[in-house]
Amino acid sequence: MARNEQLIRQHKILQILERLRFGATLEELRDSVVEELGLTSLHPRSIRRDLEALTAAGLPISDEETQRGRIWKLSRSDKGLQKIAITASELIALSMGRDLMLPLVGTQFWIGIESFWNKVGDQLPEAVWEHYERYRRTLYVLGLPTKTYEKHQGILKTVNRAIQEHRHLEMTYQVPGRAASVRTIEPYGVVLFQSSIYVVSTEESRDGVGSERIRHWKLDRFTSAKALDSWFKPNQQIDIQSHLGQSVGIFSGANSKQYVIRLSAQAARWVQEDPWHAEQEIVEEADGKVLLKVTAYHDTEIIQRVLRLGSEAEILTPESCRQEIAATVQELTTRYASPPQL
Missing domain, CATH: 1.10.10.10 (Winged helix-like DNA-binding domain superfamily/Winged helix DNA-binding domain)
Structure with a gap:
């Protein structure tokens, strides 16, 4: 087991x-x-x-x-399973974590977060709460998108039920710009990535073995979901944690690829401050530039990051990714060569 x-x-x-x-x-x-x-x-x-x-x-x-x-x-008590002692410092750390979970507002996860938060507040001495309130006015969490999954609450409950009970999940999936399609998947888990929820699953119609069949489905694109009265046996060869750790982003694919990017000394410092991946490798060159080596499942994950660095970064391999960036730069050059049409 x-x-x-x-x-x-x-x-x-x-x-x-x-x-x-x-x-x-x-x-x-x-x-x-x-x-x-x-x-x-x-x-x-x-x-x-x-x-x-x-x-x-x-x-x-x-x-x-x-x-x-x-x-x-x-055993039951009015105060729940355990009585928890909490300090003001721990309360501040907890409140920051709660802020980071704001995209989950409207889901059963957020209901649990708020329920626990309210219980903590009810049990705190007034002096601890006042200290927390004073300190919290000096500490802010910014940069979170203004989105919630409240309208997807019912769908997410169905997804979680299918995961826990190993049921096939029938969903209607709408990718922007494409016609909606009905798919049947075998859900393994959900992932919160950059404030968006994704369902990690295999799909009966997808060829391959083990992790090659894994796909990630963005919850925003679900228009309906139904847990079917049919069950699947989880594949013991699939390790979701290992699979998710092989890429800088959330795209899925049969096999991850290694990307090599040359960065200026300045861009290298940015990437060291905000790493692309926990296992990224940085190799210094004689002229002060560096080679960044990372893995990802899809060129798009790397192209978006490289373009944000502008002329401070250059893709060396794979060639397919390099060619796609060259085509994008050519199109931009043509577009900006003449005044805008207002």
Whole structure:
């Protein structure tokens, strides 16, 4: 059993126990997990091991003998699962993280963020809150786009259900400038990238094996989504975290490519201040310029960044990317060679 499947199963057990006031037996938990995750079978011993893992992690799960047999329950209190002590510094850090999550407004993720934030506020001593308010007036988070996913809340709930239960997802997808199409995908997870949400999935109609079948779908372009009554078995060869770490952006592809860009000394400092990728490589040259080596799935991810640097950057390889930039520069030269048509 892959670790991510164990985590999904354990999270489902928590969800089930949260809504059952009087707990459940191993067999009842097993039946609920099988039904809600769309599994074909599951042994009660697996449920017991999951419960032991959750208890070892500190979650207040207890068991007791009843007329129904031994049942497992999640302890409750008016203050939630845990009572958390928080300092003013920790509150400031938490509030900054909350600001960065503003694109999630209207989704179930934001509802959870706001619920926790309100609970923290209710429990804080007045002096800590006043210190936070004074300090927060000197600290601002800017640069976030003014977008939310409130209108996609229902679609995102459906997507998350399909991910957790390994259900096929039927969606209507509308790319700007193209006709809408209906696609059936096998969703693995969601990614928040530069304030936009993407669904990472495989697609039955896409050729290839393992990560070669992965595609990224922008949530903004979903017009509808439906979790089908059919299930897929997650591919054990697919490592989403590793896949996402192979590129500077969010484009998907069969194989990543290495790009080599020559940067001026000034541009090199900019790229060192704001790295393109965690594993980028910078090689200094004798004349003060540097070679930047990064990986990406699509030329567009690199072209956009190179063009922002203007004459301070030059693509060396691959040749396809170099030719595309040359064509873009030629078109711009022609366009700006004459006065604008007003």
